[in-house]
Amino acid sequence: MRRRVRGRMRRMTGPGTATTGPDAGAAGAGRAGAGAGEVAGASPGPAGVGIGWRPEIGGFVADLPGLRFVEVVAETLAPHGPPPAGLAELVERGVTVVPHGVKLSLGGAEPVDPARVSHLARVAELVGAPLVSEHIAFVRAGGVEAGHLLPLPRSREAVAAVVANVRRAQAELPVPLALEPIAALFDWPDDELDEADFLTEILDATGATLLLDIANVHANARNRGTDPLALLDRLPLGRVAYVHVAGGAEQGGFYHDTHTHPVPPVVLDLVGELCARHRPPALLLERDGHWPPAPELRAELDAIAAASGYPVVT
């Protein structure tokens, strides 16, 4: 069921409308995202080729004729609105807007901050989002901010910490939550699980969907010396809500997932490999700085469309 509802700024009725909650657990695994269209006032789930909305490229994004899906960094929105002008215009046009959190620290050993969850819930309502997303990572510990997403040990203890925090968040969020594995330059010394098992355990226990970053798949495989296709073969691709595609660069013997460089051909090849196995409903270009001229950015969107077989949006 997919509906477009006008006047999507109206408030929803709160946690009671949530389609995943603390008890959705295993029973909801793998189909939690299906409830997205049932939330009153929410736009359709992510579809086709999208782009991360940033104020610096608001004009460029507004001019994409075929665009149906954007993401916005949740922490940049004021919880009681109004959304920034360019973004509000997209909401009015019926473009699906997914708030993407970066500071929840769901992987922190400490309980997730209720004020941060509440903020994410409010901005989801503000833009009529069908789902929100966050990372399997921690960003602070012992009262000190790391300033970026840090990897967890792939241990049962860490799985339990993430699951507890995801459930706390799901209990307050009005829409389903998708979880994104990060790019890590280093691993913990005491990993008990491989990446696929680590992610699958977390998804099974929470009913969350997967936000798969294909550039992170490349980055981790490149930096660990493993095979990205072997990971794709083992991930639960049927649970992917949408996919991130981003640029990066080799520096100092590592591949860095910078979001400020062009998408390299090797990452586009992985998009093709992914879609050959199980095409996700949507793919989104993430670019966070060093913006290229508009034709280059359009070409990147077109390349993602070509690699996935979705219609061009430019």
Next chain:
Amino acid sequence: MSDDRGHPAPSGRSGELAARQAELVATLVAGGPLPPGFAPGPVDAARRALLRKRAGDVARHWPLLAAGLGAAWPATFTGWAAGRPTNGSLRDGWDLARELRERGELPPLGAEELACREAASRYDGAGAPRRRRLPALARTGGAVAVQLAGRVRLLRPARR
């Protein structure tokens, strides 16, 4: 306590994970030692990547300061920020601008940006900057900025 799939709830040993996460964050941003078992090269690459990302974030909050330093911005920022955890991009840039002023190394564009910020808000170096309610005048490196009813104007440019 365990959930319906038999995973242990994060009690008991979560104190250990918390301590190890704090140790790792200290290594990455506060000059702490490398925790046992971690590979030094990759962790150091992550530490430097965090500094570069932070330099970009602060440059977005302090565009004139960063532009005034030009090609020297990344090295100036990372030299100042290494081993110093962030207090957010606004405060990080403010603290750096004040330190450069003390060293006599604040470029004119940075002096003008700092004067405008200091006319608009009161910042004690320890907590979040607070907007000034009363009219204020701020001077830095020859730049003079005035704030009236929340509007800031640069009255005189910095010495060049």
